Amino acid sequence: MQRAYHLGIDLHKEFGYWTLLDNEKEILFRGKVKTEAGAVTKAVSALGVQVSDVECAIEPVSQWGWYSDILLELGLDVKLVDVYKSKLIAGTKLKNDKVDSHILAELLRSNFLPQAYLAPKETRELRELLRWRIFLVRIRARIKNRISGMLSHYGLICPRTDTFGKSGREWLEKQSFSPLYADERSSLLKIFDALSPEIKKVSFLIEAKAELGEETKILMSIPGIGAFTAMVIMAEVGTFERFGAPEKLACFAGLVSSSYSSGGKLKFGSITKRGSPHLRWAMIEATNTVRPSWGHLYDFYSRIKLKKGSKVARVALARKVLTIAWHLVKKKEPFMAQSHSIGKFRQREAVISS
Numbered sequence: 001m002q003r004a005y006h007l008g009i010d011l012h013k014e015f016g017y018w019t020l021l022d023n024e025k026e027i028l029f030r031g032k033v034k035t036e037a038g039a040v041t042k043a044v045s046a047l048g049v050q051v052s053d054v055e056c057a058i059e060p061v062s063q064w065g066w067y068s069d070i071l072l073e074l075g076l077d078v079k080l081v082d083v084y085k086s087k088l089i090a091g092t093k094l095k096n097d098k099v100d101s102h103i104l105a106e107l108l109r110s111n112f113l114p115q116a117y118l119a120p121k122e123t124r125e126l127r128e129l130l131r132w133r134i135f136l137v138r139i140r141a142r143i144k145n146r147i148s149g150m151l152s153h154y155g156l157i158c159p160r161t162d163t164f165g166k167s168g169r170e171w172l173e174k175q176s177f178s179p180l181y182a183d184e185r186s187s188l189l190k191i192f193d194a195l196s197p198e199i200k201k202v203s204f205l206i207e208a209k210a211e212l213g214e215e216t217k218i219l220m221s222i223p224g225i226g227a228f229t230a231m232v233i234m235a236e237v238g239t240f241e242r243f244g245a246p247e248k249l250a251c252f253a254g255l256v257s258s259s260y261s262s263g264g265k266l267k268f269g270s271i272t273k274r275g276s277p278h279l280r281w282a283m284i285e286a287t288n289t290v291r292p293s294w295g296h297l298y299d300f301y302s303r304i305k306l307k308k309g310s311k312v313a314r315v316a317l318a319r320k321v322l323t324i325a326w327h328l329v330k331k332k333e334p335f336m337a338q339s340h341s342i343g344k345f346r347q348r349e350a351v352i353s354s
Contacts, residue, residue: 002111003077005049007056008104010097011035011063017097020047020054021105030098035063037070044074051075057104057113059083065124078118084274085114119238126209126235131278133202133228140195143188147172150181164192206231214332215240219325221334223294224286233325236279246326253279255319271315283318290317295337297321 005028010017013035020029033043044051055077058064068078081104107113119127144164151158156175160168169189177185210216210227219230236253243249250256252275257268273280292298300320305313328335 003055004053005047005055006105006108007047007054007076008101008106008108009056009058010101010104011058011061011067012097013061013063016040016058016067017101018043019098019101019105020049021102021109023109025106025109027102030101032097035067037066040067040070041074044071044076055079055108057081057108059086059104060116065121068118069121079108079113080116080118082114082116117238117242123235123238126231127278129202129205129209130228130232130235133199133206134278136195136199136202140192140199143192143195147185147188150177150185151175153181203228215329218328218332218334222321222325222328223297223335223337224289224321225325229282229286232278232282233322236276236282240326240329243326246323249326250319250322252276253283253319253322255280255283255315255322279322280318283322284314286321287314287317290314293337297337 004023006021007029008019008021015032015034018029018031018033019027022028028049029047033039047054052075054075056071057079058068058071059081060083064080068080071078086104086107104113148163151163151172154175154177158168158171160171162168163172172185173189207227210220210231213234216227216230216234219225219233220227225233237243237249240249243252247256251272254273254275254277255271258270258272259268287301290298290301294301297317297320301313301317304316324335
């Protein structure tokens with residue numbers, strides 16, 4: 001339902017520029033408001049209209065979460081802007097805070113505002129928990145890469161499978177380096193050791209949350225999707241109900257092919273990579289361990305791998321797995337591997353290689 005008043009907020013770190021319009025396009029309020037809880041509350045009181053009749057639009061900058069929570073608590077109807085689509089609709093050479101806030105208010109008034117998903121506070125907190133783990137794991141991975149590069153400088157190859165396992169670690173610490181590299185190795189290993197228990201702690205919190213939801217259990221029945229990946233999907237998707245078709249979910253993950261049409265010719269390129277980068281990353285990572293026990297998913301991967309290589313096949317499999325996840329959650333059914341065709345593509349690979 002469209003409200004009587006429309007508030008466009010061009011939000012920044014230190015302040016937001018507000019423009020309030022009524023249905024007759026008359027400007028009822030315009031000005032800067034500090035990005036502080038008290039200032040926001042005071043500004044809402046100064047609007048001079050019934051708060052329940054106000055809808056507002058804010059862009060998804062870093063402060064949007066707590067900012068929208070305050071506005072919702074005060075009784076406003078908050079809408080999050082899809083920045084990409086709004087720029088296409090309201091492209092203008094003149095750009096400043098006053099103009100941007102007015103455009104947002106006008107898009108609201110005319111019911112043309114492209115909206116993004118305004119995730120509730122619980123979902124945003126889950127996202128932060130997962131991204132906390134991703135952040136720690138990536139730091140640890142960079143430490144591993146740094147130490148591996150150090151070994152390459154000395155032409156050393158670890159005889160153990162895992163350089164950072166128990167026996168590999170013993171071998172690593174016995175290697176002779178120059179004083180500079182020895183100090184660096186010592187420092188990096190200390191940080192590495194400090195990170196491991198922190199990652200374990202966050203992983204435990206994630207696994208505890210994963211056991212609670214029916215949808216996460218359904219997702220975890222799909223090959224390649226463990227507790228962490230299932231929680232990433234749930235955090236980024238929010239609710240599967242907002243995607244009317246699996247193609248829309250794949251588009252949100254940026255796993256659909258880009259296209260270019262001109263002169264009656266249609267060309268397809270690489271995936272768009274628009275939408276949620278964390279969901280896309282999680283789905284592609286889930287395909288790292290593809291194996292014959294995955295049944296028809298392995299056959300699908302093998303067929304594309306033969307034609308276009310493993311990289312393209314993994315991306316295609318990531319989209320297929322996400323599509324299957326949409327259907328299973330909708331039907332509330334666990335995944336059932338179809339294993340009747342396992343081995344068919346392995347035999348074809350053997351024939352080609354021979």
